[in-house]
Amino acid sequence: MIIKIDNKTVYASDAGQGVDLDKKTIVFLHGSGLSHIVWSLVEQYFSNKNFNVLSIDLPGHGNSEGPCLKSIELIADWLEKVFDQLNLGQIILIGHSQGCLEALEYSHRYKKRLEKIIFIGGSYKMPVHQDLISLAESGDSDAVKLMMKWGYEGSKKFIGGNPIERIIQSPRDIKEMLAVDLIACNNYQNGKVAAEDISCPSLFIFGQLDKMVNIEKGKKFSHMVKNSTQHIINCGHMIMIENAFEMRDKISEFLK
Incomplete structure (x- = not known):
């Protein structure tokens, strides 16, 4: 699906079904430097369960026109x-x-539109190491390797190779997309206030082996949110790729 926002092209993968306003709609938000591609193992699953699904490419990502937005x-x-x-x-x-972080800030600003929220591998604040920011700003491919190392030590086990490398493919992608995203994460300060303000049912899913958002940090986040539940999966940071089947089953249970 392609729409125009502020005279810029925006792409959202919709499992080929468009939007039926009589159905409930699930919106998927990708992580830093990524795109709708990361949701490919879950889109069709939820579409088949009679939901509208929209995996949105943020400005400057995937098939959406840039530039990237500089803050959460x-x-x-x-x-x-x-x-x-x-x-x-x-x-x-x-x-x-x-x-x-985007879902968190959105919930704080536009809570009336939200029925439920699912946070996957996230926290209420995500400080980024200056070494990673510096590598990304210079377009160095080591930035991508560091992201995978800090996310999950066993990233070489991914079928088909490193999923981040397959999306972030050039020094320009690293400088103009990944670096902007990492700085936006690092600068976001409203997470605690927004988390304590959430009023809709919320599910938190964490990776047991995630080094980017460790379990204790994740639990601290979930405990800030009223009416929340959590589930831990034996995988790293790229939960929707590493263990999509367990993740989508838990989400499906929560949505019932």
Whole structure:
């Protein structure tokens, strides 16, 4: 699906079904430097369960026109423009990593539109090591390797290779997309206030082997949110790729 926001092209993968306003809508938000591709193992599954599914490419990512937005707050406001454009009512928001910060800030600003939220591999704040930011700003491919190492030591086990390397493919991608995202995560400060303000049912899914958002940090986040539940999967940070089947089963249970 392609729409226009602020005269820029926006792409959202919809499992080829478009949007039926009589159905509930699940919106997937990708992490730093990534795109709708990371949700490929879950889109069709939820579409087959009679949901609208929208895996949105943020500006400057995937098939959406740039430039990238430079703060979590700007992304939250941009998402509301997308939902308005599509005439959506209440939505179910699912974010991964940086997408959790976006879902968190969106919930603080536009809570009336939210039915439920699922946070995957996320926290209420995501400080980024200056070494990683510096590598990304210089377009160094080591930035991608560091992301995978800090996310999950066993990244070489991924079928088909490192999933981040297959999306972030050039020094330009690293400088103009990944670096901007990492700085946005590092600068976000409103997470604690937003987390304590969430009023809709929320599910937290964490990876037991995740080194980017460790379990204790994740639990601290989930305990800030009223009416929340959590589930831990034996995998790293890229939960929707490493163990998509268990993840989507737990989400499906939660949505019932």
